[in-house]
Amino acid sequence: xxxxxxxxxxGTTASWSSRAHRKHxxxxxxxxxxxxxxxxxxxxxxxxxxxxxxxxxxxxxxFPGFEQLVGSGADGMVFFVGSICFLVSxxxxxxxxxxxxxxxxxxxxxxxxxxxxxxxxIAFGISAIASFWVxxxxxxxxxxxxxxxxALGGLCFLVGAILLLPESxxxxxxxxxxxxx
Numbered sequence: 145x146x147x148x149x150x151x152x153x154x155g156t157t158a159s160w161s162s163r164a165h166r167k168h169x170x171x172x173x174x175x176x177x178x179x180x181x182x183x184x185x186x187x188x189x190x191x192x193x194x195x196x197x198x199x200x201x202x203x204x205x206x207f208p209g210f211e212q213l214v215g216s217g218a219d220g221m222v223f224f225v226g227s228i229c230f231l232v233s234x235x236x237x238x239x240x241x242x243x244x245x246x247x248x249x250x251x252x253x254x255x256x257x258x259x260x261x262x263x264x265x266i267a268f269g270i271s272a273i274a275s276f277w278v279x280x281x282x283x284x285x286x287x288x289x290x291x292x293x294x295a296l297g298g299l300c301f302l303v304g305a306i307l308l309l310p311e312s313x314x315x316x317x318x319x320x321x322x323x324x325x
Contacts, residue, residue, distance in 0.1 A: 147243075147250060161254065187240055194233035201226025202268065202294075205275075220275050227265075227272030230297075234258075234265030257307045264300025267293045 149159040183189040201222045204210055211219040241258040271293035274286050 147252065161252070187236055191233045191236050191240075194229040194236070198226040198229035198233065198265075198268070201229065220272075223272040223275045227269035230265040230268045234262040238262045253307060253310060257304050260300050260307065261304040264297040264304065267297035267300060271297060 147159065147161045149157060152158050205219055205222045205226065210222075214222075238258045238261075241252075241254050271290045274290035274293065
């Protein structure tokens with residue numbers, strides 16, 4: 145179970161979300177505590193590690209000096225390894241929110257964040273595949289697809305980041321009102 149909403153005896157609605165609970169209860173994200181750097185039994189740790197590796201690949205891969213150092217084929221492989229890390233981390237985050245691998249009927253804010261980030265991960269994956277073919281084919285179409293899907297992935301991550309702002313504000317409001325479970 146990842147999300148429960150119920151009617152209280154006084155007529156107000158209350159809800160509980162496993163993601164919000166995990167984020168508040170987790171030693172990784174609880175404010176005011178020292179961070180934990182090794183927690184491989186937590187899904188959130190793997191999501192962070194894989195996202196960090198993917199981000200590093202997409203940070204290093206575009207540098208012209210890096211491509212000249214390792215060659216265009218290896219450079220394309222760096223993007224591909226980044227696409228795999230992003231896809232797995234995005235999928236883990238989506239499953240964490242939905243509780244299963246399929247589409248959910250409840251379109252909560254946290255679902256929207258996970259879904260748009262997963263779309264961004266898929267776009268980066270398509271970009272990586274297109275960039276892997278650019279060195280061999282050298283085609284303008286593959287280069288355009290790579291650039292377009294990289295931009296789409298970045299846009300999705302931007303939207304996901306912006307959607308985190310109201311999620312964080314609503315979590316603060318719940319804590320302030322004393323309605324937290």
